[in-house]
Amino acid sequence: MRPLDPRLLRQARAARGYVVLTATLGFATAGLVVAQAVLLAAILAPAIQGTATLPDVAGPVGLLAAVVAARAATAWAQERFALRAAARTVAELREQVVVHATALGPRWLTSGRGPAVATLATRGLDDLEPYLVRYLPQLLLAATVTPAALAVVLGLDWVSAVVIAVTIPLVPLFMVLVGQLTAGTSERRLVVVQRLGSQVLDLLAGLPTLLAFGRARGPEERVRALGEANRRATMGTLRVAFLSGMVLELLTTLSVAIVAVGVGLRLVHGGMDLEPAIAVLVLAPEVYLPLRQVGMHFHASTNGVAAAQQAFEVLDEAVPEAGRRHAPRLAGSTLTLHGVGVRAGDRDVLAPAGLDLVLPVGPPARAGRVATGRVVALTGASGGGKTTATLVLLGLVVPEHGRVTWTTPDGETVPLADVDLSTFWPQVAWLPQRPALTPGTLHEAVTDGADVDPAAVARAARTTGLDDVVATLPDGWATPVGRGGAGLSVGQRQRAALTAALLGDPAEVPLVVLDEPTAHLDARGEQVVLDAVRAWRDQGRTVVVVAHRASLVRVADLVVEVTSASTATPGAGSKAPVSA
Template structure:
């Protein structure tokens, strides 16, 4: 990132006013520095020479005290507003990064960028504070105080001004040389920190599975190695910072000493007056001070600069524009997929491939549609296409209201479409609050309605074990509840929705983490959704869900080369694809799945 990157001003509104304020305070600081040096010299020179008594110097001492107080107040204001602007800037960038990452969609996040964005939006952007509080103000002071003080020194003593003008370019030269090395080290440190964060997040997410297979202690070596790499990178950055700080301090100290020696020799030989000599000696360190501070705080800001670069890289990713057409009422409408194909991340396959599916929403009898197929065929992706979270690479997803022309789902405003859909992912994310409020979701429902939904979703068994019952507090994301308990809470919340307003329910492998009893709860909820007249789309892996379906749709993957036809083993009648083990014979009561080449079958 440049010393003052225009992208920061473009993306962070708080940074704009802060830069203007810092520039104004910089000019005020430059004027106060010059005034302090001149007034101090006018006080010391007569006092040393004995040409004025204390009474004569009183007004000048008072003026000096006022200048010092004003300079102190300016520094305080700079620090105060810098902290406030840094907090707001980080908050704005964090919000924009998260919002834009969501707009980029699940496919982009699933490409491995999700953990990076999580690390960037938390600890990564917090490192931008030293840049805003320390580095940027000193950079602006270097652009104001240094030229102003050098101009005053030139008016007082041209010899000292020439010495300063010759030596001062050495400071930014060493800063550039050392800064490039430090910037590379900080970028490597941020990458290591992101890898460490991603590894820990993956480990925590898969910890129950690792514990079940007795492999919980295996990944700790990898996490320890990444932590050690992060420690080495941090210590390397600190070593470079200390060494470069020493170099800059030595360089500026020697430069000030050369000026002081020259001034002293001319004072001895009578070639210079005492008052201008004192003013030059006071101003000489002030000329170098902003540059020294820039070099000192540059190393503390490199982590933030590297994080800002990554934030801008995320924000520069082109996201699909959200639709603007209001969604019609889904009850009575038709949601259809025609020849839909989606490329599966970085794999050279289409999943799904050439899928046709038609859902009539809000019928009086309700309907359950099961999506089946081999692992990786694109069942979850199909659900995301229906939800408008993923756009097809080929084919169309349309929403057609009665007596209206079909609407491309990509043109529909999500804020008007999503409230009419209930979605239960594999790992539901719940809002924090009382369990009663989480289930009600802002709806005006009675206790009888809550109890009825709880019984259907099996939540009543959870309420009996959770202290406080309906008044139990649930943490952010459902902390305090198991995955199965969170699914029951989400099912109960979906059951409370008005079937006329929420006619579509999408369930993504709802029995994946449940035992037989929990599976039965899901089946009861699915039947309850159908009895309410809703259309239920369920990603089915188990035979029990296929049994409960009215329509069974087999999702198939396809070849990316030439966008060829569907490939992969067919699921023969009498077998249950992924509902059981591959090739495991069915029970005989399982409805036949769609044979190769077909896409949908309806149960009579």
């Protein structure tokens, strides 16, 4: 573990300015420490020897008061700017981790690192604050105050300087030995916290299903066991911190005592003057103090440094190169999956395997022409790759086998990998199993803040049954909706998302992709989804739906079975292209 990782300075702009400021304040502190010791010796020596009166030392006393005030102001400035820089640095790293993880795609997030990123971006990086506020300033003070004070001691008494020079390397030596042990315990604690966070996230995500099958109380033992492991790891870290702190305190106290004994003996035998002796005695603790503080705050910073290292590991992951071509108009085009196969996590299984699908996206109805909408249902056994197939179609997952192409209305074929997905996604309405709504009022979440005809909103709400939900809310359409749709049930969010998709312009959003939209709904909610699917087809849109229930399959114009296969047979699956 590096004391100051250069990657932190590269990734966080706030950290660079903070390090420069801290170094400047460190040099100022070094000068003030030396000045304070020299002035204190100049005041005390004549007073002890009785060779000076109060008016004689009035000038040095005034200077000493100014130095003490300046040192206090420096410490205040350090603390204030440290807190600001820490908050900004953590915010910058958190934003970069989230943005980079999003750019890596859902395939990477679901490969085992996704839950870790969730914990890292929330609680994990918050532990970086003690490192920036406490540890890093003391580290820079150890690089400035300690050499400056030792140089002054050398000029005052070379014997004391030799004693300090011999004993001071023992402090970083013990810090390294103890720090290696502490770093290991901190990394283990972070892993336990991430496992606990993953377990809780999985539990919350699957709670409706667990409740439906009466298994809601099953995972509680696992969560309790992880919580106990987190407690043991935390107590282990604290135990090592307390013991190592005692070792460092004892070591530096004995070193200062050796200097003091040598100075005292030479004073008794007349081998040293009083004024330099006082200066040496005042400076000796200041030489060791920054190193003692580094050791003290090192343990509080290890959790944050471990989190920062994991953040850098995420940021070092190579992002797949994005397509640079602007997406053509989707209406009237054809999306084709050619022998698509995707590895299922770490298993030697492709899910889907060898999937072929020709998906024309017909234009919406116009005057004098009938709409060419269609519904395509993806069916198959659980784990067969139906959801993954939709992610491939959306460009969110790159298949290991096969390819996805886009045939424009004028006959040009373009690989989807070459298309700038940011220009493709606005033409698609995607509804996952648990839709997320943007924060704001319910009306803003449904209309996405656009100026939409109230009559159109009312018609769409009647189709999805959202009007019944609005009637039960105290503020109606003005009801606040939290991040992700907090404040609404899963079924209510589903109806709001369906309403928002219905309000889209069929010419601008001709493709709708649904991932098991009836998985968590009752019979009434299922009917709402069926009505919405028929409405999209009547608008001339193409609807791709992952279907488990027979009611959705009956609505479909084409049913495609998605199958999995061993990686040894990547060509398994549907052999001939299935046309919708």
